[in-house]
Amino acid sequence: MIGQAYNSPMVDAPGQGAATSPLLETKLYIPKWRPGLVSRPRLIERLDQGIERKLTLVSAPAGFGKTTLLAEWLAATPASERATGWVSLDQSDNDPALFWAYFITALQTMRSGVGGNALSLLHSPQPPPIESVLTTLINEINAIEDDFALILDDYHVVDAQPVHSAIAFLLDHLPPQMHLVIASRSDPPLPLARLRGRGESIELRASDLRFAPDEAAAFLNEVMGLDLSAADVAALETRTEGWIAGLQLAALSMRGREDVSGFIKAFAGDDRYIVDYLVEEVLQRQPERVRSFLLQTSILDRLSGPLCDAVTDQGEGKGRLEALERGNLFVVPLDDKRQWYRYHHLFADVLRAHAMEEQPDRVPILHRRASEWYEHNGLPADAIRHALAGEDFERAAGLMEPVGRPMMFTGGQETMLGWLKALPDALVGSRPVLSGIYAWVLLHTGQVDAIEPRLRDAERWLETTSDTSEEQEPPLVEMVVVDEEEFRSLPGMIAAVRAARAGAVGDVPGTAEYARRALELLPEGDHLLRGVATALLALAYLTSGDLDAAYGIFADGMASLKLGGDIQHNTSGAYILADIRMAQGRLHEAVATYQQSLQLAMEQGEPVPRGTADMYVGLSELQREHDDLEAATQLLLKSKELGERAAAPDWQHRRCAALAQIKEAQGDLDGALDLLDEAERLYYRTPVPDLRPIAALKTRIRVAQGRLTEALGWVRERGLSVDDDLSYIREFEHVTLARVLIARYRSDRADRSIDEAMGLLERLRKAAEEGGRTGSVIEILVQQALAHEAQDDLPSALEPLERALSLAEPLTGREVEILRLVAAGMRNQEIAEQLFISLSTVKRHIANAYGKLGVSHRTEAVARANELNLL
């Protein structure tokens, strides 16, 4: 009755990824220090001093008591004085998503909810760059009032450079109330010399940690209950060089021994590696059943009674583990309930080496039993790990197939990729579903070049199964499929991967073709993949400028995702739908789209679906288009309140860019540029084409500031030319190019650039009119008017302007009234007093009028309004 005795060691991991890789509570357990061990006040004092700095590094080889020292330090510090979180790292933390999930969950053991935004960013289907996650996390940590420490134990298991880089980034920006402690067998690849030089770190190293003679005496005689002479203690201390694991092994070897001095003499005079010498002594002195238990369970990273029972042939796992703990046999409890333990890592290594030497054929059997136990207890990730360790690749592959789909849609792609890479290629090749998952995972980890062979592997079997001719040679290997339903979706999934890959490399016809094919092939019931394929098709239409078709198809795709239970994409998709309506100049419909989606999001209740915060950004942009900057600002604040946990991954940069454009409309050009720089830093690339690139927005501001050289630099960098073929996706950049050319002409009337600008604008206008993009047409008409105006040809300027005004909103009566007073030379304060309105209202009206006139300061506005006979 394993299931009954088994209590889950998991904590609830946010997000659906929990289904396949739950977080283990045991990894966050703070080891208990028990009185009776050797107390180390000199080291505790140094750790206390270190708390004022950024980093404490405890760096020493295995068996120097790093973990025990930190446990004593925490036991000596009341939690009321300073909260501490703990993570015991292991190999799986080389997946940055898992590493940071544990990191943040450890923070939450101290202060619930902290890091929630960063955590949900990590669990989004397409997580943003880690810097964005960390920036969010750092902001959340900054809101904590009290000082706290976070301990990362066994940091040496991490060899993933992205984790090291992120920790270095965190240390650079560490909030003052946080202190980081890293315990490791080797110095981590962090800028330690710099930290040292600035006095930002302290280090405890092997020379600090090794037992001094008095500590060795206290340990051997008091803790281990031996009664050794000073000379014997000195001999052991010399032989082990104060290495604590060595002293502990020696003590275990001496227990109950008659001739202790003889043993010490023999040990001291021997050159053998201490652990080899002593573990054999210890093992020999155990009853056979204990010895066998130790060797068999050495393959386990974590030990529980039921798990040990499943792996060994013996029954009494739980009792055995408790006895080992009482006997100081290198068993470390991982919780307070005496359910989970682990061996001291060094001891486990030696046991494993013994197991491999004595019973090499049995080790794979042990892994298989562990794998089966984990499988039956609903922990597929551990089951897969043991199957791989036992080189039972068939089993591993069989376990991986059913968890593929959930891992495809909720992060975990790095972990899945690691598993797939551990399988022999031929085996993956004989499993079409697994090959398809492989391709998908490669796509989502940015390894686009490696996809094609995997797709071909998958397709090979589809061709075989569809070919019914009798003469066909049977294939040399047999196809293996565990998940039949997934197999039915496979042809469509392959096409969807090809569509996404084509989209990633900017191949619009390819995207459309494969997306259509995916929709033909996918079963009606696979709403998620159908939704993905439909959305890809819509994006192809969007990119080519057919906005009506894009809108209809995208709406279908969102409906399909919603049917598949994916509300979050449905919510973030509203942004794209509204964006299309905006480009079409159908602003009211854009507002309606947002409002409907907000309604749907609100019906979901808590947690607020991702993408909700983005809708407020969109509504803000619409208000800005209406020149209501105050309302636009309020909506952005509302969006910020909802925060990242309610946002799609690209929310940060879009919010920044939206705020920048409000600043621009208010005339704060430098502020706008700063915000655009930040938006660039936070930029998160999505499959949705970027229709208003940040660099182009910056260029427009530079044009307004007269910084022509920089604007021209951007033109060169982007390789833009007036002779380019026009496409909707580059429309914003081409209009920006026209603006640059007009500005160039203004600065040098001899320049031919004005003719180029006029020609380009005319072509752009025709293209926009053909595509039904009224929003674009208005902007282009205004630029055409400005081009005429730059040549002092006011009559010609009026015509496009009037057409633009007929398409857009004219200046309001109030705006005209205020502009007249501006033209009369009145200051804003005077205008406010004359009209009995507040100064801020005056400023708002002026900003609105500037926006409509396409100008950025007073004299320009008055001149323009005069030219247009508006006053």
Next chain:
Amino acid sequence: MADTYRIRVKGHLDDRWSDWLGGLAIHLQEDGTTVLVGPVVDQAALHGVIIRIRDLGLPLLSVRRVAGPHSNTKQG
């Protein structure tokens, strides 16, 4: 092609560690050290051996490359 390395650690190691240490041959020396000798396929494998030495808490005394790629293997 694999280079041959000589790695010296403090203490006498049991033969059972050979499989864990990249299959290098274990030679016990009279001065109480152990020399591990053999072909190491590339830098990644070399670092793997050194990490396992670290994890066993063995003091590492020296690492030397004693011979380049075996010249008797034809390249082709």
